[in-house]
Amino acid sequence: MLCLSPKKSGANKNFQTLLLIAMFAFANFSNAAPVEKKKTAPQNPGLLPLEELRTFTRAYDHVRTSYVEEVSDSKMLEYAIKGLISELDPHSAYLDKEAYAELQATTSGEFGGVGLEVGMDEGVIKVITPLDGSPSQKAGIKPGDVVVRIDDQPMKGKTLTDATRLMRGPKDTPIKMSLQRKGVDDPIELIIVRDLIHVQSVVVKPIADDYLYVRIAQFQTNTGKDFVERLRENLKLRPKTKGLVLDLRNNPGGVLQSSVEVADAFLDNGTVVYTQGRMENSSMSYAATPGDLTNGLPLVVLINSGSASASEIVAGALQDHKRAIIMGTRSFGKGSVQTVIPITEDRAIKLTTALYYTPNGRSIQAKGIDPDVRLEKITNGVSQKAPMAEADLAGHIGNKEGQEIGSGTREREAVVNDDTLKDNQVLDAINLLKGLHILGQQPASTNDETDTNKRAPAIAPNIEVRPPAQDK
Incomplete structure (x- = not known):
């Protein structure tokens, strides 16, 4: 029911005038030109x-x-700030006291909740990926699921901050979630018990005799340091290592500096990534330091549509330097940098301040990293469609340098299998490394570790691998 507003009183006009003068005076003061x-x-x-x-x-x-x-x-002024920031793009946000604290907890790697990475897509809360080993992954939540209700509260019209607050909570407390999944008629009802989510961002383990499998689940503050320490330790224990698989599938990104440190571990020199923005301090370049931690061991990097942001920085840098073969399906396409800017002691804004570019000047925004070897993940004999990409998000920043790639034009998608040795993408990555070894890659000497300096870096071939026809 609509109602016409009565004529405004003189007092209200005075209030409007005072507010207008104050805002305009502040704008002119903060942007004042020289006399x-x-x-x-x-x-x-x-x-x-x-x-x-x-x-x-x-x-x-x-x-x-x-x-x-x-x-x-x-x-009301706080609401105005929220609206201002949220309308810019899907990744900018106003962080009140609770949201700011939650962001700090997430980047530190420990918090109470269900372990679910979510994003906003055309007004609905959609799952990007469940975190490795989390209650949400164990409950069977999948990328692309739409969160309909949390504890009987409808999510329609709610913000990401609202959804995150409802999912967070003390360990061992239950949470009821209702999900809508593509291809499933009825909502999926789940009761999940919260746990202390301590994201183990780096896992390194031997696989298939003389090869190492490295999984990075998320780029946290200490991920780069942990990665270097664990990789160095494993290489020392296994001097016969012939190659590595770096698994970045369903890694939603995180701290920029950590991604630079991971890529740097495989590079001797050159640019890792550079950013460009309007502010002078938002345009920066990050370079690799001398020394390849693996001494040129062949490297395969696995990506999929859940590989976003910092994951794409690593994959793009290693691909441009021809240091690794990128395998899997096209990545998410989040090529923007968000800066957390405190505006009070306990409040901040998360603002998109720049776009990042690979060493060869490629913008990944709304496009993603195209793998050298296109390989779908097969689950129970059926490949799975990519659920969502940056280009599908309403209000996303466009790619000014090339075609945008949404989920409708992507390859079928990968879901990480807990059993690594039953994961067809991991097995094919190992087979590719074995092929490179047979064709001329030299293994580490059992007597002299310095012989590893003789290895040549792996060159990414232009190969396309498809699953059997019956799987499509």
Whole structure:
């Protein structure tokens, strides 16, 4: 039911005028030009437009005086900030006290909850990936599932922050979740017991005799350091190692610096990644330091549509330097950098400040990394469709340098299998490494570890591997 607003009182007009003057004065003060340039100040694009400020103050005043329930000015201004940031792109957000604390807990790698990475897609909360070993993975939640309800609260109209708060909680407390899955008519009802989520971001283990399997689940603050330590330790224990598989599938990304440190471990020199933004300090270049930790061992990197952001930095850098063969399906395509900017002691904004580029100048935004070897994951004899990509997100930043790749035009998708030796992509990666070894890669000497310096780095071939026709 609509109701026309009565004519505004003089008091409300005075309030509008005061608010407008305050906002306009602040905008001019914060963007003030030098005294000698006063004549050109009105053309400064940094100044707020007066007419739009009037529109905002009118809307603000109507809510302030006419909304069915009284809302404090401080709460309304906070809502305005939330709306401003959330409308920019799917990855920018306003972080209140609780959300800011949750972000810090996530990057540290320990928190109470169900271990689910979610994203916003056209107004719904959609699963990007469950974290390795988490209650959500054990419950069978899959990438692409839509979160319909949490503890009987509908998620329609809720923000990512709202959903995260409901999923977080003390260990051993139950949570009821209702999910909608493509191809399944009825909602999937689950009761999941929360656990202390301590994300073990790096796993290194021997596989198939003289090869190492390295899994990075998420790029946390200490991931780069942990990766180098565990890899160095395993190589020392296994001097006959002939090659490595680096598994970045369903790795949603994380801390930029950690991804640089992981890529640097395999590179002797050159650019790892560079960023470009409007602010001077947002355009940066990260270079590899001398020394390949593996001394040129052949390397295969596994990716899929759940490999995003920091994962794509690693895959893109190793691909451009021809240091690794990238295998799997096209990555997610999140080529933007978010900077967490504190605005008070306990509040911050997470703002997209730059786009990142691979060493050869490729923008991954809304496109992703195209693998050298396209290989689908087969689960019970059936390959699985890619659930979602950056290009599918409403309001995403476009790729100005090439075609955007959404889920509708991607290869079928991979879901990591807990049993590594039954994972067809891991097995094919090992077979490829064995082939490279047979064709000329030299194994480590049992007597002299310095012989590993003679190895040549693996060159990524232009190979396309497809599953059997009956699997499509």
